[in-house]
Amino acid sequence: MQRVELRIPSIPIFERVVRASAAEIGSAAGLSPERVEDLKLAVSEAVNNAIDHGNRGDTAKLVGVIFDIDGDKLEIRISDQGGGVERLDFSRHVIDDERLDAGYLRGFGMYLISALVDDYEVDSSQQGTVLTLRLYRKDRQQ
Amino acid sequence: MSDIIRREEFGDVVVLHILTTSVDAISAAAIAAECQEMRPITVLDFSEVSFINSAGISALLKFVVNARKSGYQLFAMNVTPHHQKIFKMVEMARYMPTIEERDLAAYR
Numbered sequence: 001m002q003r004v005e006l007r008i009p010s011i012p013i014f015e016r017v018v019r020a021s022a023a024e025i026g027s028a029a030g031l032s033p034e035r036v037e038d039l040k041l042a043v044s045e046a047v048n049n050a051i052d053h054g055n056r057g058d059t060a061k062l063v064g065v066i067f068d069i070d071g072d073k074l075e076i077r078i079s080d081q082g083g084g085v086e087r088l089d090f091s092r093h094v095i096d097d098e099r100l101d102a103g104y105l106r107g108f109g110m111y112l113i114s115a116l117v118d119d120y121e122v123d124s125s126q127q128g129t130v131l132t133l134r135l136y137r138k139d140r141q142q
Numbered sequence: 143m144s145d146i147i148r149r150e151e152f153g154d155v156v157v158l159h160i161l162t163t164s165v166d167a168i169s170a171a172a173i174a175a176e177c178q179e180m181r182p183i184t185v186l187d188f189s190e191v192s193f194i195n196s197a198g199i200s201a202l203l204k205f206v207v208n209a210r211k212s213g214y215q216l217f218a219m220n221v222t223p224h225h226q227k228i229f230k231m232v233e234m235a236r237y238m239p240t241i242e243e244r245d246l247a248a249y250r
Contacts, residue, residue, distance in 0.1 A: 012166075012168055013168055015166070015167065016164065016166070016168070019193070034223075037224040040193065041195055041228070044166070044193075044195045045195060045196055048167060048196075093232070094231075094233040095203065095206070095232055095233045095234055095237060096233070100203070100206060100207055100237075105200045105203040105204065105207070106196070106200045108196040108199055108200075111231075112195075112228070112231065112232075115231055
């Protein structure tokens with residue numbers, strides 16, 4: 001198994017650092033270019049969620065990201081130092097007239113994650129939340 | 143002049159060329175600010191864009207909201223296949239269909 005670990009302050013610009021790393025690691029793990037794009041977006045959403053909702057933008061708190069390449073599996077664990085969440089809403093969330101009229105223009109991140117990765121799980125406690133994402137090489141899935 | 147958006151206007155059309163590669167939380171505010179000066183036909187050009195996340199989608203939705211309020215038409219141009227997939231997933235394409243550059247020739 002090969003592991004890459006990053007820790008960033010809860011400042012949005014550093015999400016780009018994680019995203020750039022995800023692109024390189026996804027390629028190194030043998031994901032197709034389209035799956036690397038899926039990976040970048042899923043990781044971006046997870047990191048932004050950890051910054052905004054987990055750590056509530058407290059720049060003293062860190063977001064940890066661990067990439068594990070294990071055979072044909074790439075597992076990414078994104079952790080925050082917040083107080084935990086009751087639940088994350090991964091339900092399908094799309095744009096419609098009602099939401100637009102209500103000015104409700106956010107909240108697509110968790111749905112996008114659920115649709116883009118092969119599987120995911122959430123472990124949340126008062127010590128923080130860990131979101132685990134997994135993507136598999138395409139040749140394994142076929 | 144914004145270093146995030148370059149405006150190109152002709153007739154009732156404005157093409158907003160997005161110059162940043164990332165439509166994300168960092169660039170969202172600068173992009174959304176341009177929605178205050180839309181034209182009856184507003185086109186967002188994504189030719190330089192290699193990444194869009196949900197914070198970016200939220201910024202783009204401000205154009206959708208303003209277009210609906212004003213009765214304007216909003217289009218996307220030069221959208222990558224990956225971003226077309228993402229737009230389809232959130233049903234953005236219903237509110238911001240794609241247009242080809244050649245289709246704008248009639249307005250020039």
